[in-house]
Ligand SMILES: Cc1cc2nc3c(=O)[nH]c(=O)nc-3n(C[C@H](O)[C@H](O)[C@H](O)COP(=O)(O)OP(=O)(O)OC[C@H]3O[C@@H](n4cnc5c(N)ncnc54)[C@H](O)[C@@H]3O)c2cc1C
């Protein structure tokens with residue numbers, strides 16, 4: 441089967457790869473590009489562990505083909521910190537211990553960053569609905585929600 | 600699997616018409632990719648429609664309705680400043696599909712052509728009187744949404760045919776629509792029953808109505824008897840009772856772990872009443888209840 445040549449931008453860098461037409465973006469990221477931050481929890485769009493943004497919009501990378509990235513821009517959890525400096529959400533997740541096993545964490549961070557860019561002052565209900573597609577088996581969500589609300593408040597003050 | 604990225608409808612149709620085996624169109628991929636992953640179906644030919652000119656546009660028709668491109672996502676419909684003012688029920692129904700992540704990708708056309716009896720956008724589309732343009736090697740026809748699904752996973756599209764356009768009628772004066780579904784959770788679940796209602800009033804009296812039910816039959820159903828039960832009324836208690844009875848009578852649901860036949864049949868009546876009240880309030884200009 442012939443492979444597809446894809447030219448795309450990932451976390452600001454131009455990236456080229458060859459992939460099978462059936463390969464998902466998640467498989468390309470993890471297996472071809474070594475970007476293993478996005479996780480596979482389900483592979484069917486239910487858990488959100490594979491969340492990335494495509495042209496700024498939050499999507500499940502397991503529900504997108506690697507071939508579909510051609511000519512578009514992807515950002516992943518690897519693009520969230522600036523060098524050693526963590527994004528305020530990452531900092532706050534550590535402070536609040538808003539993670540245990542960490543499988544859901546990259547997806548939740550990517551998802552909440554996208555939320556705060558769209559809505560810097562969300563209500564708790566809005567945060568919970570926004571994250572309805574991000575499952576966490578460990579934390580019971582409460583610390584995650586509090587970390588997001590607190591980061592949003594800090595970021596509003598700082599801006 | 601052959602993967603194609605045509606830039607025109609003509610090319611897409613030519614590829615589909617010549618393809619052997621199973622062909623699928625790739626809109627948001629939220630059904631296609633799940634089916635590939637679950638080994639339910641891997642198409643021989645996959646045609647990505649998102650590179651076709653104009654498929655991401657939402658535009659006013661000269662008549663005052665709307666044309667929605669086949670690759671417009673649920674999130675893009677919700678974010679549109681005017682569409683939801685004309686057709687709140689259609690927008691809300693589409694917005695119920697999946698999570699934030701799924702909303703970024705899923706389309707109305709995908710929801711329709713996947714032909715699940717429980718598809719959320721479809722009852723609202725049927726109630727609104729939406730039509731789609733179907734184009735194929737033998738030409739183009741305009742088809743009512745209710746005539747697209749023919750059974751679970753099956754549509755009336757011939758091989759080589761695809762939907763190229765969605766047209767919403769003009770909202771017009773004193774109209775309102777609404778969609779409600781019942782799910783056991785608050786988010787991320789498949790409708791046990793769905794109901795879309797669209798109506799128009801003259802003063803307090805309903806003059807036109809369309810009632811559609813989802814998840815209670817092999818396809819989404821347009822229920823004329825339910826519409827007749829409220830036309831000519833002010834949606835008083837007697838009309839609401841007749842509406843519920845007609846909606847329940849139109850059900851021939853399956854019995855499964857998500858809902859028994861008895862439950863689905865009863866809930867269809869209840870949801871029809873609630874959706875009618877919302878549509879009526881919108882049509883008469885009352886604040887949303
Ligand atoms: C986690 C998750 C949650 C979900 N929740 C819901 C829900 O709550 N309610 C609900 O109704 N659905 C739900 N779905 C199902 C799915 O998201 C919807 O059916 C969605 O609208 C499909 O649209 P799509 O653009 O992604 O379709 P695709 O997967 O791209 O295509 C679906 C089908 O439509 C056909 N098709 C696409 N475009 C055309 C065209 N132009 N002409 C002819 N055929 C075409 C394809 O060949 C394919 O058979 C969910 C899915 C996931 C993964």
Ligand code: FES
Pocket residue numbers: 479480481482483484485486487488489490491500501502503
């Ligand atoms: S792995 Fe993509 S949603 Fe679970």
Ligand code: FES
Pocket residue numbers: 538539540541542543544545575576577578579
């Ligand atoms: S921390 Fe384990 S799944 Fe969320």
